[in-house]
Amino acid sequence: ISNLETLINNWQANYSNLLNFLDGGNSPNYLTIIEPAQVPSRPVSPNVATNILLAAAVGFALALSAALLLEYIDDTIKSIDDLSTGLGLTALGSVSRIKGQDYKDKLITTHNPFSPISESYRILRTNLQFMTMDQSVKSIMVTSPNPGEGKSITAANLAVIMAQADLRTVLVDADLRRPTMHKIFQVSNLEGLTDLLRSSTIKIEDQLKSTSIENLQIITSGPLPPNPSEMLSSQRMAELLKKLSGLADVIIFDSPPVLAVTDATVLSNRVEGVILVTQAKRTRRDATKQVIKRLEHVGANILGAVINQVSGKGDYSHYSYYTRSGHMLADQSVQSPWRRLWQRLPVLRN
Numbered sequence: 001i002s003n004l005e006t007l008i009n010n011w012q013a014n015y016s017n018l019l020n021f022l023d024g025g026n027s028p029n030y031l032t033i034i035e036p037a038q039v040p041s042r043p044v045s046p047n048v049a050t051n052i053l054l055a056a057a058v059g060f061a062l063a064l065s066a067a068l069l070l071e072y073i074d075d076t077i078k079s080i081d082d083l084s085t086g087l088g089l090t091a092l093g094s095v096s097r098i099k100g101q102d103y104k105d106k107l108i109t110t111h112n113p114f115s116p117i118s119e120s121y122r123i124l125r126t127n128l129q130f131m132t133m134d135q136s137v138k139s140i141m142v143t144s145p146n147p148g149e150g151k152s153i154t155a156a157n158l159a160v161i162m163a164q165a166d167l168r169t170v171l172v173d174a175d176l177r178r179p180t181m182h183k184i185f186q187v188s189n190l191e192g193l194t195d196l197l198r199s200s201t202i203k204i205e206d207q208l209k210s211t212s213i214e215n216l217q218i219i220t221s222g223p224l225p226p227n228p229s230e231m232l233s234s235q236r237m238a239e240l241l242k243k244l245s246g247l248a249d250v251i252i253f254d255s256p257p258v259l260a261v262t263d264a265t266v267l268s269n270r271v272e273g274v275i276l277v278t279q280a281k282r283t284r285r286d287a288t289k290q291v292i293k294r295l296e297h298v299g300a301n302i303l304g305a306v307i308n309q310v311s312g313k314g315d316y317s318h319y320s321y322y323t324r325s326g327h328m329l330a331d332q333s334v335q336s337p338w339r340r341l342w343q344r345l346p347v348l349r350n
Contacts, residue, residue, distance in 0.1 A: 077283050107157060125162060140251070142154055143268075146259055149257070149279040155181075160216060162252070164215075168215050172252070241271070265295065280307050
């Protein structure tokens with residue numbers, strides 16, 4: 001009872017003090033303790049768990065936004081699906097990055113014919129042969145939107161793969177500005193295509209250079225001319241194509257990039273088919289669309305596109321399961337049928 005009476009007295013004293021405070025008018029310095037402050041048992045801040053969860057959520061949101069923004073800004077071709085869905089091109093194949101710095105290392109179909117990358121070139125050959133069964137496609141030009149996207153290496157390896165299928169193949173270096181075929185196959189470039197285009201007295205047989213690959217011959221660019229576009233669009237070039245069609249089963253032309261100069265555009269309506277080489281995460285969609293418009297404007301027959309330097313092993317990661325002898329038998333078993341199939345196609349007649 002005594003404690004309760006003491007508590008009541010305290011309340012009454014507090015109530016009196018409050019009344020005096022209200023009646024005191026404008027006395028700003030009159031202070032009264034209503035209830036003593038209580039010392040907390042744990043710190044109010046920082047709340048570590050809450051801060052960690054909040055920081056993780058904010059960081060995830062920022063990372064997702066940055067990824068979506070980069071994906072929206074980046075318009076490069078990243079996969080083989082981008083060729084068909086985004087550009088409307090026929091996807092002929094994808095080739096992984098070839099290790100090595102020298103040109104001889106890049107010619108992987110000769111020194112490592114049983115690798116997954118060599119198999120990707122065989123798939124490219126197969127796609128070409130089956131899609132051209134109903135067309136007269138004997139001369140093929142390989143080009144790219146911009147320099148450095150792997151068109152020359154693709155043309156060289158494709159020519160080797162064609163020759164390995166028992167097809168008489170002629171590889172022509174039609175890049176009369178920065179030729180590379182003589183470096184890849186390590187042959188002389190003192191004479192070549194420009195000599196054939198300058199003079200009608202020079203025979204094609206004299207300019208066909210043999211290589212270490214059976215059924216494969218090349219015509220190098222020769223001395224660089226001051227007017228490459230005019231030479232490639234000349235009547236002499238049309239006559240040369242007609243003669244080459246009687247000497248080979250397939251003719252592959254390596255040409256300059258389409259957006260760099262007009263040489264490839266001029267040559268595209270001379271040949272029967274065009275292969276466009278793109279590089280993964282480098283070739284832009286807008287640039288590829290410009291190339292397609294230029295080639296279609298001159299009436300070129302775009303067979304499809306190849307995406308080059310794809311990261312990873314793609315669909316060929318289990319190709320090494322087969323034995324070396326199994327590879328050889330499989331490759332030899334298709335040589336004669338491929339040649340018969342290719343030779344059954346309509347012959348180019350001009």
